[in-house]
Amino acid sequence: MATATETTSSHSHTTSVTQIVRPARSFRGSLMLPGDKSISHRYAMLAGYAEGTTKLENFSSGQDPHSSLGCMKAMGAKVEFDGKDIHVTGVGGKLQQPAGDLDCGNSGSTMRMLAGLVAGQQGEFRFIGDESLTVRPMERIRKPLELMGAKIDLTEGHAPMTIHGASSYGGLKAIDFESPIASAQVKTAVLFAGLEAAGTTSIAESVRTRDHSEHALRAFGVKLERKDNRLHIEGGQKLKAIHSVTIPGDMSSAAFFLCAALLFEDSNLVLDSLGVNPTRAAMLDVVTAMGGVVKVLDVQEQHGEMVGTIQVNRGHEGLKGVDISGELAAQLIDELPVIAAIAPFSRDGVKIRDARELRVKESDRIALVVKNLRAMGAEVTEHEDGMDIPGGQTLRGGVVDSGLDHRITMAFSIAALRAQGETEIHGAEAASVSFPEFYTWLDELAVR
Ligand code: S3P
Numbered sequence: 001m002a003t004a005t006e007t008t009s010s011h012s013h014t015t016s017v018t019q020i021v022r023p024a025r026s027f028r029g030s031l032m033l034p035g036d037k038s039i040s041h042r043y044a045m046l047a048g049y050a051e052g053t054t055k056l057e058n059f060s061s062g063q064d065p066h067s068s069l070g071c072m073k074a075m076g077a078k079v080e081f082d083g084k085d086i087h088v089t090g091v092g093g094k095l096q097q098p099a100g101d102l103d104c105g106n107s108g109s110t111m112r113m114l115a116g117l118v119a120g121q122q123g124e125f126r127f128i129g130d131e132s133l134t135v136r137p138m139e140r141i142r143k144p145l146e147l148m149g150a151k152i153d154l155t156e157g158h159a160p161m162t163i164h165g166a167s168s169y170g171g172l173k174a175i176d177f178e179s180p181i182a183s184a185q186v187k188t189a190v191l192f193a194g195l196e197a198a199g200t201t202s203i204a205e206s207v208r209t210r211d212h213s214e215h216a217l218r219a220f221g222v223k224l225e226r227k228d229n230r231l232h233i234e235g236g237q238k239l240k241a242i243h244s245v246t247i248p249g250d251m252s253s254a255a256f257f258l259c260a261a262l263l264f265e266d267s268n269l270v271l272d273s274l275g276v277n278p279t280r281a282a283m284l285d286v287v288t289a290m291g292g293v294v295k296v297l298d299v300q301e302q303h304g305e306m307v308g309t310i311q312v313n314r315g316h317e318g319l320k321g322v323d324i325s326g327e328l329a330a331q332l333i334d335e336l337p338v339i340a341a342i343a344p345f346s347r348d349g350v351k352i353r354d355a356r357e358l359r360v361k362e363s364d365r366i367a368l369v370v371k372n373l374r375a376m377g378a379e380v381t382e383h384e385d386g387m388d389i390p391g392g393q394t395l396r397g398g399v400v401d402s403g404l405d406h407r408i409t410m411a412f413s414i415a416a417l418r419a420q421g422e423t424e425i426h427g428a429e430a431a432s433v434s435f436p437e438f439y440t441w442l443d444e445l446a447v448r
Helices: 035-050 063-074 108-118 141-147 184-194 212-217 251-262 282-289 326-331 337-346 356-360 364-374 406-418 429-431 438-445
Strands: 004-006 015-023 024-034 053-057 078-082 086-089 124-126 151-155 157-163 174-181 198-204 224-227 230-234 244-246 268-273 290-302 305-314 322-323 349-354 381-385 386-389 399-401 423-426
Touching: 015 406, 015 429, 024 438, 035 053, 035 063, 035 086, 035 108, 035 251, 063 078, 063 086, 063 108, 063 224, 063 429, 108 124, 108 141, 108 157, 108 184, 108 406, 141 151, 141 174, 141 184, 157 406, 184 198, 184 212, 184 230, 212 224, 224 381, 244 268, 251 268, 251 282, 251 290, 251 305, 251 337, 251 406, 251 438, 282 290, 282 322, 322 337, 337 349, 337 364, 337 386, 337 406, 356 364, 364 381, 364 386, 364 399, 399 406, 406 423, 406 429, 406 438, 429 438
Parallel strands: 024 268, 053 244, 174 198, 322 349, 399 423
Antiparallel strands: 004 015, 015 423, 053 086, 078 086, 124 157, 151 157, 198 230, 224 230, 268 305, 290 305, 349 386, 381 386
């Protein structure tokens, strides 16, 4: 069983949870994961912006999408929780200037995507975040939004960020934009701003990033065209509430348990109602490449999103290595920490390249993965844009520093299942950012 202890620092008055994770003998069971974090953000924002009331079922339980709901509430949307589902009544396209700062917590998605939604509104919107979010790059959204005519003040390229809504000074104009960064958040900021711009905004992406915004916009009645790698959205469209929408289970949360299933010969994992959108499902290909046997059953479409049940076992050949680079690295960006954390147990090792973006996530995820692998006794070579982790290694239980990054916390809790001895995960409370139920499920599924 995993056990947690809390310590309070008298200097900073912050509470840190240390989670002890013991090795397991296998990993077995079935579950339905809470709603996808990325999709939940988009539905929180668009339901809050639309006209009418939308019921959101299986909304993410993570803190991040709740930051998005909180910001929408602060801008006039009504958000009600009935004990199971969330009912959002939107502002009909006119967001109110909030009385105070818009607190995005740890959530880069909230800050970047909402920047696009408020850019064409009336009033002033000041965005703040926690220590980690305050140093994350925001220039990437300021550039396209300023080309559209928005006025945005950053603090040395970061939050606090103030957006002066363009409706007070002539409104936004459409642009043709080529995104230099493979980022669904930047794409979304431009598409959301395009809703309020005069003319047809277009955005081209060099790598096909997650397309949840496109599906969600269409679900709210927006016309959006994709030709090759370019999206076109006409300004002035009104969004109409959806009676009810069920958010599919989160593939990026599933990734931790999929990797756990790869660690044991007789594992068996069944995940119901999981989002298997092709722009998010590269993880299933990696699981297969690493020796897993994946069955995808009952696939259905819900508001453009593909949802299915998946079953995973480890194949007879054991855990194999994998090389991840190029487009695949961009598509797996959230899953790379856990792939790296199980890499030492693989036969041939794991090489990761073209993943420089990992350095500007909730933490520098390359540096932290390397540090924690070494703390558990592994050999690893760090590169500016990735790492090389040789296979055939054993890990010993060690002290892991989460850096208060949810994905680092969970990734090393999975590695700990095959380590020799107990592992102490410091700052384990970070898991709540995307997956508060993580440790409960880990205990349930790990066979000890
Ligand atoms: C997200 C996009 C990715 C991802 C993040 C969620 C999204 O970020 O890492 O966790 O919901 O659009 P980037 O767009 O910055 O790559």
